[in-house]
Amino acid sequence: MAVRQRVVAGDEVTHVVLDREWKVIAPIEDYLEYLRQEQYSPHTVRSYAGGLASWWTLLEQRGQDWRHVGVDDLARFARRLRDRGSDPTVLALRPSKPAATSTVGSAVTAVLGFYRYHAIVGGVPAARQFYVHVTGGTMQSRSQYASFLGHIGGGQDRRVIGRRRGPSTPAPLLSPQQIAVIKDDAARFEDGNWLGDLRFRLLWSLLEETGVRIAEALLMRHRDWQPGTGTTAFIEVEPREDLRRRLRVKNQHFRRIYVGDELDDLYGEYLFLLAEHGFQFDDDDPIFINFYRGQIGRPLRAETVYDWIEGFKRRHPLLPAEWTPHWFRHFHATALLLAGIPPHVVQRRLGHQDINTLMRTYAHVTDDAEMRAAADWKMLIQRWGAAA
Known part of the structure; x- marks a missing residue:
């Protein structure tokens, strides 16, 4: 075996x-x-x-x-x-x-x-048996095998045994109310102070507002966060990987994501917290580090994040038991599409190489929005009459 x-x-x-x-x-x-x-x-x-x-x-x-x-x-x-x-x-x-x-x-x-x-x-x-070469919509015999670049010369190779996709189901996501519960469980601002683990509140807020993947967040360094000083704050996702932590920026593509003042202010509060705890850091150090367990000051591992989630699920059994950090990404994409943001802008923000990936994953969102628009029959008739 x-x-x-x-x-x-x-x-x-x-x-x-x-x-x-x-x-x-x-x-x-x-x-x-x-x-x-x-x-x-x-x-x-x-x-x-x-x-x-x-x-x-x-x-x-x-x-x-x-x-x-x-x-x-x-x-x-x-x-x-x-x-x-x-x-x-x-x-x-x-x-x-x-x-x-x-x-x-x-x-x-x-x-x-x-x-x-x-x-x-x-x-x-x-x-040669596993592929057929297709030219102009016509399949040639299985003996006609082209190279990896065969499609450049006209036509392309297609698999004889296709990859069947399962039934399409909507991407799972958290509601705004559920996300609020998760963030408040991590840390809550009371009587002029943050109570709890502000590090996790920043992590969940970052995933919610930017749609970055958990690996991208854990690999982020302080120099990747450009605070707003008279301009709009932004973060940069750099092609980066850490094989020890089994983390890698998917597709290894750079992208810039602009963020709001509230998230930027939360990052500032987090920097003050680091200083109060005596952590020495520079621009090339990771943003998210160990505070209470493991090697203090070392980069935060995904396993620690999932341990926090397991504890949260025991404290809040009414929330979906299967939720993962990736659900924040689905929430972010869904919110943007429902707000009318063009799909190609959402694609760039999420870092998808192909817009078809976005449209296939969130087809139900755009379809539902279009169907709701079509339900306003009176408005459509008036628009048709005005165009005539």
Whole structure:
């Protein structure tokens, strides 16, 4: 059975895949190293390593050479994942709960990328069966295999086994009232003083008002926050990663986000708190650090944030038990779209590479707004008459 193994070397944290003899599987390692060199996210490398470990396990159990596989093998692999690892040739008397569509899709994508890589660097022909080349809407035979840049010369490669998406559901989000409860639980201003953990109040307020990801917030340094001194304050999301804390700015793209005076003032209060506690910091130090546990003064870890959330959920059992920091991001995007902010502006603020990602995730928001506008039939008729 092949397994994914975490490897730590100095400040580098990555994953490799070992075979049943506990040896690194060279073809998989070559592909994973290519992903590392191309600066793929460590989370992507980890996910792909897990998918390829499952694929190699299937090959080992069947005694099959990895270079001689076909579409049927890939389909069998996808079915195996959906059935939680059971052999698709054996009828299960008590079938397990099916795996998530995204989990299956990610593993299949890893296998397809692995073979496409080896088709180019090593001439392994298996990838030719997994893709068809499309030119002008017409699919050519499976033997017509193009390179990674084949679409530039006209047409593109499409997977024979597609990645099916599950039913579309609205992105989960917190209400303004629920967010207020979370922030007040962290710290509350009473009798001229902040009571509680102002650090977490700043963190939740930052996620609420900017829509940054939790990793982006925890990687932020003091020089990234430009206070408003006669101008509008803003924060900058810098391409940055910390493999020790397993944090990385997604897509490694820079962006600037303007913030309001209230959030900027809260950051100022936090700086005073740091000074009162005797913390020495400069512009290149992380904003969020350990106060009460772990190595005091060291950068705050995501695990500490989730520990706080677990404690909060015990104190407030009526709020959604499944909420995570990412729900603040969904709230931010939804609020902007409902306020009529153009989607391309929301895309830039959230840092999405493709506007389709935004529109697919929050389609229900824009659709609902358009449907509500269409409900005002009298206004629409008047507008139509005026245009005539």
